[in-house]
Amino acid sequence: MVKKFKVGFKFCGNCNPYIETQQLLLNLKKELKDEVDLVFWENQPYNALLILSGCLSDCAERPDFSGPTIVVAGNTLDHFPLEEENLKTTLIKKIELMKSEFN
Amino acid sequence: MPLMTGYQYMESLKKLKPVVYFEGKKIESVVGHPLLQPHINSAALTYDVAHNPAYEDLATTTSHITGKKINRFTHIHQSTEELVKKVKLLRLIAQQTGSCFQRCVGFDGLNAVYSTTFDIDKKLNTKYHERFLKYLQYVQENDLMVAGAMTDPKGDRGLSPSKQADPDLYVHVVEKNDKGIVIRGAKTHMTGMVNSHEMLVMPTSALGEEDKDYAVSCAIPVDAPGVFHIFGRQTNDKRKFDKMDQGNAEYGIVGGECLTVLENVFVPWDRVFMCGEFEFTGGLVERFATLHRQNYGGCKGGVSDVVTGAAAAIAEYNGVGKASHIKDKLVEMIHLTETLYCCSIACSSEGVRLPSGAYYPNSLLGNVVKQNVTRHIYEIDRLCQDIAGGFIATLPSEKDFNHPELGKFIRKYYVGKADYSTEERYRMARLIENMTGGTALAESMHGAGSPQAQRVMLLRMGNLPHKIKLAQKLAGINVDNSKKEAAATKQE
């Protein structure tokens, strides 16, 4: 049986969020449910790490993890600004690309 | 249990038996009592955020003693980044409670006593720090809520503790024996005390040798023999028996303060962290004050986020949301809130490492935070009341709102913009009334010290000699020459 691609997620503390990262995660879980397992960052091992920061400060502490990391910080994805409505789809594409490279 | 949930915290309170009075009557159980429950809910959130993946990055950290994951409120700051996280955590929780969640006072007490006991031991070869570490580990492993008990009643403010007509006006040691000490006195304005597990007693001011007996720091369970609490009144506290009229029924206002009386309370030596070392009292008070003043741009920033949101909402309900002066006032509220927050972030980022290894905010900037709070919160609240309109002060009661005959008149005559119900407008008005008046304002003035306490520190740390030199240089005054000239004139 092929193992499902696993992504660990970690939120910043959300003290002054500009985007709804919790909603974003729920949407990801819904849309990727057949292909990707999204697990809390403490549940290693996983194949990639997703950092979900509510604003550009991106102060989420990084866990010990040497694999690929995707960073959402406010309306940016890996530091590139995006319209909020495009954030989810671009992020999904990125995770799917990582998954295909993994397979 | 290293990380309790809010529910487990409430269950743990049920096992304690603190003696608490209100209006002459004993409160049998703090949990579930309408006067206290909002404050308990607020403190419970400090536990729940630690279990929420969205918040745990701020709400938890790793203990430097055990390496275990702990609630940040029981932690000793290990870096400037952690000082910053503390501020962010406070803002986060305050945004959700709109009110004080009490747990920072003990948190700051733990940090102040940690570094001070280290310094005492280094100088005097005592064992306070070792004892304190054990106590701290106990607090961390059981995720306890500790009340910070510093402020004494103080009697005649012009007299030192030992010169007071009544020696009990400051907490003092009345007996020492091989098992421990006995203390007597009281602590006032005790935030969250009645719903804490423990209290950390600290002296209230710098003391001299004649006040040695008052130089005492120790930890006591809130229900220890000899301890009782008289719960304080708040503006509109009888509304805690209502819902809508309370404004913030879930979390109340401020921290649910009390007068805590210590009538010959025995404290075993392993819970005593200072006993007679008067020369360290000034340092302890200063550290606690700075750590506590650091907070206010975080927690009051969060509270002001809610007040600003409430102002924007009520303007919209009133049909004036688009008026330019309203927008300008909202901008001013945001500006003031972020000014408070900036200072808290700045004093944290500019923090320093103390000999104990603990990190400590920049004291000058920490005092600026609190000084700003004694002014800006009043201005933020003034602007909110301006925007809201007078009905926040004159609204009929919730009972009338829900009355079978009167209710329809209230709904009719307190209506605003057609898009919103009268109930929404009523609820928002009550929230504003609750958050911008009375007890809530006094907390911003005196909590963590009255304005003058910060001004004394600003003068002391403001580096005036350096500023004078800067001015002299630009004015073309050669200080060395003018000193020589002055000396020569004297000789003539």
Ligand SMILES: Cc1cc2nc3c(=O)[nH]c(=O)nc-3n(C[C@H](O)[C@H](O)[C@H](O)COP(=O)(O)OP(=O)(O)OC[C@H]3O[C@@H](n4cnc5c(N)ncnc54)[C@H](O)[C@@H]3O)c2cc1C
């Ligand atoms: C809501 C709230 C919560 C609080 N929570 C806590 C808590 O959890 N733990 C805790 O330890 N404390 C707590 N405090 C206490 C707070 O730190 C004190 O209120 C503050 O230090 C001022 O002390 P005071 O209230 O006795 O006022 P006072 O000291 O009486 O001050 C009143 C005025 O007199 C001036 N004054 C005082 N002494 C002198 C003097 N010697 N010479 C000249 N002027 C003087 C002051 O500058 C001020 O203007 C809380 C206070 C409030 C309002």
